[in-house]
Amino acid sequence: MKRHLTWFRRAAVLALVLVSWAGCRAKEPMKPPPPLRVHVIVGGDVDQEWDVEQAATERLLRETFGAVTTSIRVHTALERRSALEAAGRHGLEVVLCVGSGFERPVVSVAARYPRTAFVLDHTEVVEPNVARMEFLFSGAAYLGGVVAAVVGGSTVGIVDLGQNPETDDIEAGFAQGFRCRYPWGRVELAAGVGGIQYLPDAGVKIALYSAGSPNSGLLAVAEASGVQLVTVGHPREGSSNSPIIAAIVADVPEAVRRIVADVVDDTFTGKVYAFDLGSGVVDLRLHPSLAGNQELEEALDQARDAVNAGMVEIEALGL
Numbered sequence: 001m002k003r004h005l006t007w008f009r010r011a012a013v014l015a016l017v018l019v020s021w022a023g024c025r026a027k028e029p030m031k032p033p034p035p036l037r038v039h040v041i042v043g044g045d046v047d048q049e050w051d052v053e054q055a056a057t058e059r060l061l062r063e064t065f066g067a068v069t070t071s072i073r074v075h076t077a078l079e080r081r082s083a084l085e086a087a088g089r090h091g092l093e094v095v096l097c098v099g100s101g102f103e104r105p106v107v108s109v110a111a112r113y114p115r116t117a118f119v120l121d122h123t124e125v126v127e128p129n130v131a132r133m134e135f136l137f138s139g140a141a142y143l144g145g146v147v148a149a150v151v152g153g154s155t156v157g158i159v160d161l162g163q164n165p166e167t168d169d170i171e172a173g174f175a176q177g178f179r180c181r182y183p184w185g186r187v188e189l190a191a192g193v194g195g196i197q198y199l200p201d202a203g204v205k206i207a208l209y210s211a212g213s214p215n216s217g218l219l220a221v222a223e224a225s226g227v228q229l230v231t232v233g234h235p236r237e238g239s240s241n242s243p244i245i246a247a248i249v250a251d252v253p254e255a256v257r258r259i260v261a262d263v264v265d266d267t268f269t270g271k272v273y274a275f276d277l278g279s280g281v282v283d284l285r286l287h288p289s290l291a292g293n294q295e296l297e298e299a300l301d302q303a304r305d306a307v308n309a310g311m312v313e314i315e316a317l318g319l
Contacts, residue, residue, distance in 0.1 A: 043099025088113030145177025
């Protein structure tokens with residue numbers, strides 16, 4: 001009987017020691033989740049302005065989400081498809097495609113990698129995991145027309161480069177903003193960049209150039225002609241004598257951040273992510289020389305409120 005009691009006591013002591021050891025043992029720390037991976041595929045047709053936007057975009061994603069960002073530039077359809085396939089196979093969470101020529105390769109690849117969000121800036125196709133990022137500039141162009149009216153008077157110009165669906169709304173918004181100040185004002189058309197030199201003869205001081213970021217040739221013609229410009233895209237840093245009086249711009253890094261936030265929150269879906277003046281992503285940037293112009297500030301505040309309240313409907317140009 002004593003032997004049985006001794007064995008029982010030893011077993012009880014051993015069990016108590018094991019329980020105490022298990023309770024006191026430090027718990028292994030949980031492994032952090034893997035970082036968000038964002039891959040940027042840039043088409044060969046994209047200009048150098050994107051390089052600045054890309055650097056800012058990747059920096060914002062790293063700061064906001066702790067993302068790991070990578071990028072590659074592609075030139076052919078085969079390179080586009082290969083880059084997309086590789087991103088899908090590696091299970092990357094977000095693939096941002098910048099430039100043209102991605103639509104068909106993405107459509108053929110995306111369905112096989114449903115856990116990857118593909119975001120394009122040029123496409124008409126939207127799939128469950130394929131979205132489009134779009135910037136609507138007409139509202140900001142309306143503000144540009146107000147600037148042209150307040151600063152330039154009752155006649156403005158538009159550099160006409162032919163029918164282009166991507167610029168038609170911008171030109172219409174600009175003309176409408178101008179005419180909200182001068183209902184019977186004149187809108188003169190310049191036949192291409194070379195036509196800018198003839199605008200002063202028609203009384204034009206400010207003209208709209210809506211076909212992308214201005215190049216050095218355009219700026220030289222405008223400066224020589226004494227015509228100030230409202231343009232689309234971030235103006236390059238330059239002297240205070242730049243002919244660009246206002247620029248319609250988009251905060252691309254912020255737009256991408258908002259889309260990636262949906263991926264992180266698991267609310268991303270294939271749709272058009274459209275950013276307009278009211279979103280805060282698209283805006284009009286004024287030349288520093290216009291700072292302190294109270295009449296202009298008041299006119300822009302009124303115009304901005306009207307656009308954001310839906311009181312302005314941009315209509316086709318009737319020139």
